[in-house]
Amino acid sequence: MPEPLRADLCVIGAGSGGLNVAAAGAQLGLSTVLIEGGEMGGDCLNSGCVPSKALIAAARVATQHRLSAAFGVDYAPPRIDFARVRAHVKEAIAAIEPHDSQARYEGLGVRVVRAMARFTGPDRLIAGEQEIAARRFCIATGANPAIPDIVGLDQVPFRTLNDIFDLETLPSHLLIIGGGSGGCELGQAFRRLGARVTILEMKCLLGDADPELVEVVRRRLCAEGVVLREGAQAISVSRQGANLRLTLQEDSKRDTIEGSHLLVAAGRVPASDGLGLEAAGIARQGKAITIDGRCRTSNRRVWAIGDVTGGPQFTHWASHQALVVIKSMMLRLPARTRPLILPRVTFTDPELAQVGMTEVEARAAGHDRLVVRRWPFAENDRAETDRTTAGFVKLVATPKGRILGAGIAGVSAGELIQSWSLALAAGLSLRAFTEMITVYPTLGDASKRAASGFYAERLLNDRTRRWVRWMARWS
Ligand SMILES: Cc1cc2nc3c(=O)[nH]c(=O)nc-3n(C[C@H](O)[C@H](O)[C@H](O)COP(=O)(O)OP(=O)(O)OC[C@H]3O[C@@H](n4cnc5c(N)ncnc54)[C@H](O)[C@@H]3O)c2cc1C
Numbered sequence: 001m002p003e004p005l006r007a008d009l010c011v012i013g014a015g016s017g018g019l020n021v022a023a024a025g026a027q028l029g030l031s032t033v034l035i036e037g038g039e040m041g042g043d044c045l046n047s048g049c050v051p052s053k054a055l056i057a058a059a060r061v062a063t064q065h066r067l068s069a070a071f072g073v074d075y076a077p078p079r080i081d082f083a084r085v086r087a088h089v090k091e092a093i094a095a096i097e098p099h100d101s102q103a104r105y106e107g108l109g110v111r112v113v114r115a116m117a118r119f120t121g122p123d124r125l126i127a128g129e130q131e132i133a134a135r136r137f138c139i140a141t142g143a144n145p146a147i148p149d150i151v152g153l154d155q156v157p158f159r160t161l162n163d164i165f166d167l168e169t170l171p172s173h174l175l176i177i178g179g180g181s182g183g184c185e186l187g188q189a190f191r192r193l194g195a196r197v198t199i200l201e202m203k204c205l206l207g208d209a210d211p212e213l214v215e216v217v218r219r220r221l222c223a224e225g226v227v228l229r230e231g232a233q234a235i236s237v238s239r240q241g242a243n244l245r246l247t248l249q250e251d252s253k254r255d256t257i258e259g260s261h262l263l264v265a266a267g268r269v270p271a272s273d274g275l276g277l278e279a280a281g282i283a284r285q286g287k288a289i290t291i292d293g294r295c296r297t298s299n300r301r302v303w304a305i306g307d308v309t310g311g312p313q314f315t316h317w318a319s320h321q322a323l324v325v326i327k328s329m330m331l332r333l334p335a336r337t338r339p340l341i342l343p344r345v346t347f348t349d350p351e352l353a354q355v356g357m358t359e360v361e362a363r364a365a366g367h368d369r370l371v372v373r374r375w376p377f378a379e380n381d382r383a384e385t386d387r388t389t390a391g392f393v394k395l396v397a398t399p400k401g402r403i404l405g406a407g408i409a410g411v412s413a414g415e416l417i418q419s420w421s422l423a424l425a426a427g428l429s430l431r432a433f434t435e436m437i438t439v440y441p442t443l444g445d446a447s448k449r450a451a452s453g454f455y456a457e458r459l460l461n462d463r464t465r466r467w468v469r470w471m472a473r474w475s
């Protein structure tokens with residue numbers, strides 16, 4: 001048994017959240033231990049954001065021939081070499097890997113321990129053979145795929161978002177359980193690469209998003225041949241020769257579908273089992289570690305961030321929480337997480353991006369006198385030149401122009417939403433957008449037009465016209 005380690009800070013989990021806290025701890029002069037039981041970089045690098053976006057990029061290239069003819073450019077239909085698509089995905093991971101590597105963190109002065117951690121008391125834990133006592137802890141252990149209760153699922157081969165990127169051949173017919181961000185992004189990508197795809201969603205597609213924006217994505221998925229079965233719950237599955245047969249419940253009806261492969265994308269559950277939380281007096285609700293607005297747990301030495309806290313599951317939310325921990329735990333500054341300014345993006349094509357409240361959320365929060373403004377990309381000159389006119393910008397504001405939320409469905413919505421994120425974070429009103437000079441011709445101009453629409457309606461009325469005519473007499 002090695003000598004127990006003593007540290008100022010011990011971080012558990014080297015993913016999106018934990019890496020930020022560990023780097024800051026070491027750079028601010030704290031003796032810092034980082035414990036990782038799996039791959040450095042966590043879910044985002046190894047089985048989440050990076051491989052999914054790399055696959056989506058390959059799928060986008062595979063659609064070029066369908067879009068090019070309208071521009072007068074003819075390409076032959078592509079031949080997909082799935083082994084090389086997979087190699088591209090692995091290369092993307094490999095290119096980013098050094099940023100999250102053990103060597104880089106050791107270079108920053110972090111002591112890295114590669115083992116699973118388990119608390120043995122309120123101020124200590126064990127990781128493999130190594131005992132570690134620390135003044136402060138930060139738990140950032142992420143989440144695991146949720147496996148729904150489906151009869152026969154334990155008897156058939158299936159993939160989750162964790163291992164779908166290891167597939168060696170393109171499925172001929174991929175059945176996907178779950179029409180959330182994971183199911184939609186990957187469903188469209190596999191379809192574009194040549195697979196038949198059926199998505200089963202027991203509620204409705206991208207259920208947390210604004211339904212009007214979702215409709216833009218839904219239409220495109222259907223047009224590209226993704227079969228959507230909304231309101232269909234997968235209840236049992238069995239083998240049917242080389243295929244899998246899935247039984248679904250739709251209202252009072254039952255139906256079966258067959259496919260070659262099954263992907264379960266039915267959400268993710270906080271990875272808090274096996275952490276010995278009881279020994280450390282750390283409370284949880286279900287599997288989610290309970291935290292306050294500063295990410296502090298019920299043990300005052302211990303903070304928790306990222307997917308394990310059961311809130312929004314995004315890399316940038318884990319990073320935002322990490323910053324709150326750095327400010328409040330290390331720098332003793334007042335800092336709290338700000339869920340209302342969290343942007344969410346689904347990287348389908350078109351993309352669906354939102355920040356702040358949706359119209360439904362704003363009404364539920366008691367904003368009865370809402371102003372809703374939309375600006376379609378069909379009115380945007382750059383979208384016309386580029387033939388990317390699907391979708392629109394939607395704003396939700398108070399009658400005085402305070403921004404409550406913004407949503408965008410369209411090409412590059414994930415990039416375009418950033419200016420709305422900044423506006424919400426900085427407390428800017430719609431007026432700030434009207435005063436911005438946007439570059440012509442850009443898609444970003446649609447944001448300004450949507451904001452201008454809010455004021456134009458007030459300005460372009462009979463009262464203003466009478467006043468302008470009256471003033472004109474004097475000049
Ligand atoms: C397919 C997919 C696509 C996604 N795309 C996006 C996207 O485009 N944008 C976005 O913002 N988010 C995306 N996400 C979500 C994002 O990946 C997660 O929200 C993010 O990685 C959470 O970070 P984390 O630090 O909480 O956990 P993780 O990054 O998962 O890190 C947790 C780490 O803790 C380790 N660990 C667990 N238990 C222990 C233990 N007991 N001891 C030691 N180590 C332990 C794990 O091995 C892991 O490395 C996607 C997720 C998936 C599945």
Ligand SMILES: NC(=O)c1ccc[n+]([C@@H]2O[C@H](COP(=O)([O-])OP(=O)(O)OC[C@H]3O[C@@H](n4cnc5c(N)ncnc54)[C@H](O)[C@@H]3O)[C@@H](O)[C@H]2O)c1
Pocket residue numbers: 148150161177178179180181182183185200201202203204206207232233234235264265266267268312313314345346347
């Ligand atoms: N672009 C992004 O930021 C991005 C992309 C992918 C994943 N993620 C994150 O990863 C996490 C996991 O993604 P996900 O898509 O698995 O989860 P999700 O929670 O977004 O969607 C899961 C869906 O599965 C459905 N479902 C569950 N059981 C079912 C059943 N038996 N039959 C039919 N439908 C069923 C649910 O109704 C839900 O809509 C999410 O929390 C998300 O935040 C983010």
